[in-house]
Amino acid sequence: EKGGHRHWMAKEIAEQPAVLAACLDHYLAAEGGIVLPEGEVDFSAVTRIVMVACGTASYACLTAKYWIERLAGIPVEVDVASEFRYREPPLTPGTLAIFVSQSGETADTLAALRYCRGRIPTVAVVNVASSSIAREADIALPIHAGREIGVASTKAFTCQLAVLAVLALHAAASKGSEIARDVAELGRMPALLSQALGTEDELEAIARDLAEARDVLFLGRGAMYPLALEGALKLKEISYIHAEAYAAGELKHGPIALVDDSVPVIVFAPTDALFAKTASNVQEVMARGGRVVLVTDAGGAERIEGAWRVAVMPTIAPLWAPLLYAIPAQLLAYHTAIAKGTDVDQPRNLAKSVTVE
Ligand code: F6R
16 A cells, blocks of 8 residues: 555655646646636735745745745745744734644634634635635635645655646736746646656765764755755654754854754755855865765765765756755655664654644
């Protein structure tokens, strides 16, 4: 039933190209536009967006903040649900609230939705279409990831990103922007994820070395920063190695004090507009003896010398890079956990659905 895989998590990582393609099929029109089958989300009067979620889903929101602000020019705030609900934030006119949840039953996210309901328009991005969050939001957009059994979220994360990308494109189109090219690039992502899965052996070899570490740092800039957060969470959850993520530009404001030759530093750095900035942070880490695991594309690998390990991903449109780099983030965590012999599908202390706060 695990399709020949040792763990649910391995199966769910491997099936992402197919699941992502099925998800995008629901939202991308053949002629190049966007379809929102569950009811149109109206962005015309939206001047501010708040996004609320927990854990991995909150990192999907943080990624979408970069996309929505860039593509549609609408300011986005992201909150973890446990903070949002008790802060009782002002819900100003023109605000749209988006809630993201795989299970659709997370207690804090549901409570945050109930706080907004009836006061501002609410959209839920959910995997379980019959869930409380799906039922109670004004509009529910299913991510079509299929049942996710591994406790550590993988395919739900990439499908959350896909639906949020669609929402960002839809918002951009409703503000009058041309989206055809970005839609076409999004449609290419399933094939590119397949290629990224082809680097599994290299990532497994890197993971065997990571398994020796006590602490690991993750760095990224722009939309790769939320992915660094997700990579660190995945590693913590299943391998129990202490991991922290920082925006690469924050390094010299404190975290660089942690760097020495016992701390692997995993850097997600596709060649994008910020590559040179990230490369200079990589140099700073290496100058302090830090062991850099550089996850980049062929062009990036040529531009940085002296990394401890390099994993080369396909070259892609920088906008959607977080979708692709989710694969190495997941595979590094998975194989590190395997090397440590931890229970990948049932990590200690964790539950699949957190229905109590
Ligand atoms: C991490 C993970 C958790 C969930 C979080 C929210 O791998 O699975 O961080 O993302 O508990 O759960 P949902 O999406 O069901 O609201």
